[in-house]
Amino acid sequence: MSQTPSATPHRAPLRPLDEALRDLLERAQPCLPPERVPTFDADGRVLAQDLHSPLDVPGHDNSSMDGYAVRVADAQAGQNLQVAQRIAAGSSGTELAPGTAARIFTGAPVPPGADAIVMQEDCRALDDGRVQIQAAPAPGQWIRRRGEDVARGAVVLSQGQRLSPASLGLAASIGFAQLPVARRPRVALFSTGDELVMPGEVEPEAMKPGAIYNSNRFFLRALLQRLGCEVSDLGIVPDQREATVRALADAAQGHDLILTSGGVSVGEEDHIKPAVQALGELQLWQIAIKPGKPFAYGRVNHGQGFAHFIGLPGNPVSSFVTFLLLVRPFLLQLQGARTTEPERLSLPAHFAWPKADKRREFLRVRRNAQGGLDLFLNQSSGVLTSAQWADGLVDNPPGQTIAAGDAVAFIPLSSLMD
Ligand code: AMP
Ligand code: MG
Numbered sequence: 001m002s003q004t005p006s007a008t009p010h011r012a013p014l015r016p017l018d019e020a021l022r023d024l025l026e027r028a029q030p031c032l033p034p035e036r037v038p039t040f041d042a043d044g045r046v047l048a049q050d051l052h053s054p055l056d057v058p059g060h061d062n063s064s065m066d067g068y069a070v071r072v073a074d075a076q077a078g079q080n081l082q083v084a085q086r087i088a089a090g091s092s093g094t095e096l097a098p099g100t101a102a103r104i105f106t107g108a109p110v111p112p113g114a115d116a117i118v119m120q121e122d123c124r125a126l127d128d129g130r131v132q133i134q135a136a137p138a139p140g141q142w143i144r145r146r147g148e149d150v151a152r153g154a155v156v157l158s159q160g161q162r163l164s165p166a167s168l169g170l171a172a173s174i175g176f177a178q179l180p181v182a183r184r185p186r187v188a189l190f191s192t193g194d195e196l197v198m199p200g201e202v203e204p205e206a207m208k209p210g211a212i213y214n215s216n217r218f219f220l221r222a223l224l225q226r227l228g229c230e231v232s233d234l235g236i237v238p239d240q241r242e243a244t245v246r247a248l249a250d251a252a253q254g255h256d257l258i259l260t261s262g263g264v265s266v267g268e269e270d271h272i273k274p275a276v277q278a279l280g281e282l283q284l285w286q287i288a289i290k291p292g293k294p295f296a297y298g299r300v301n302h303g304q305g306f307a308h309f310i311g312l313p314g315n316p317v318s319s320f321v322t323f324l325l326l327v328r329p330f331l332l333q334l335q336g337a338r339t340t341e342p343e344r345l346s347l348p349a350h351f352a353w354p355k356a357d358k359r360r361e362f363l364r365v366r367r368n369a370q371g372g373l374d375l376f377l378n379q380s381s382g383v384l385t386s387a388q389w390a391d392g393l394v395d396n397p398p399g400q401t402i403a404a405g406d407a408v409a410f411i412p413l414s415s416l417m418d
Pocket of ligand 2: 194262
């Protein structure tokens with residue numbers, strides 16, 4: 001009997017998504033080195049160290065109103081007080097003498113001795129330089145306390161946090177002009193498939209039979225950029241073994257991750273698989289999700305190091321969904337981000353899904369004005385319209401049918417794309 005291996009493709013068992021994700025995240029260690037960037041440019045980046053505040057914010061008790069700073073004991077309704085000083089934001093006053101008031105403006109420090117602000121609407125300025133208090137203040141009224149936003153020494157932003165516009169403002173409020181963040185992941189992006197042509201290069205009416213436009217390249221590049229990656233878009237991999245090996249070996253040099261789409265289905269003849277195997281290692285995973293079953297993880301070695309390799313399925317919706325569920329957490333983890341489960345809401349299905357699948361499904365749905373979910377009718381993994389139309393995915397467990405009115409787990413796409 002012949003000892004040659006069977007030509008029949010080996011059917012790997014389907015892996016649960018959570019297990020594949022855990023495996024993938026273990027491989028995303030160690031994290032990228034930190035660098036300092038201007039706070040202005042740090043939106044979306046991952047903080048590499050805790051940020052301790054060197055000061056109290058606000059730095060002084062200050063007024064939250066335009067009005068008069070007073071001593072509560074002096075300020076009964078109907079009382080006239082001498083306006084002894086004027087304190088605008090950016091200046092500071094002196095000790096408030098008993099029986100006097102200080103004209104004060106929003107943000108200005110409360111002078112020592114004052115224990116309340118009377119807003120100007122509750123006062124009448126008299127011609128003789130006094131002010132009449134028309135409503136007696138409560139102690140502490142309209143005073144913003146020193147340190148009420150941030151206390152000196154407090155951790156204001158923590159390592160592993162993804163910075164948002166509000167984070168940048170907060171970091172600036174404690175004096176940081178630059179922030180320590182993880183270096184951007186450098187990602188080389190390739191598409192595979194001889195059927196692919198680029199929009200702009202071939203006019204729609206000149207498309208040969210079987211040719212399709214390369215759509216994955218566009219959303220993958222955009223998704224990578226949203227995750228803070230520096231993308232080298234290396235186009236369509238040439239359909240020859242040697243050229244593919246060379247392209248991947250070159251890409252491994254300057255990149256943390258090589259990401260490809262297409263050509264990872266079981267048994268398919270393509271040049272990416274043997275090329276990655278020749279340069280490092282490759283594992284083909286069959287993940288028990290729909291859309292998105294085939295997925296490849298590997299490493300392409302160079303010198304002492306290596307670049308991670310991830311191969312996504314070619315079907316556009318599979319490529320899109322596996323990117324969101326697997327590549328996104330991988331890239332966040334590379335940057336040292338605390339990975340969190342995607343946000344999930346329990347919402348009523350306003351549709352029926354009578355045919356259960358063996359795999360866990362991610363259905364493209366959209367919230368409607370009644371607070372329920374509508375289903376995109378064609379859930380085929382090739383129908384990219386579904387991903388564009390949807391504002392979220394229903395995470396439907398294996399073997400589960402859905403009746404109209406059932407509560408289902410909704411994952412907003414916005415929480416997977418920022
Ligand atoms: P594959 O995973 O290479 O077998 O591809 C599965 C399906 O996805 C085929 O119909 C391909 O034509 C299609 N496909 C692969 N790559 C792309 C791409 N970059 N853009 C659009 N469709 C693609
Ligand atoms: Mg292909």
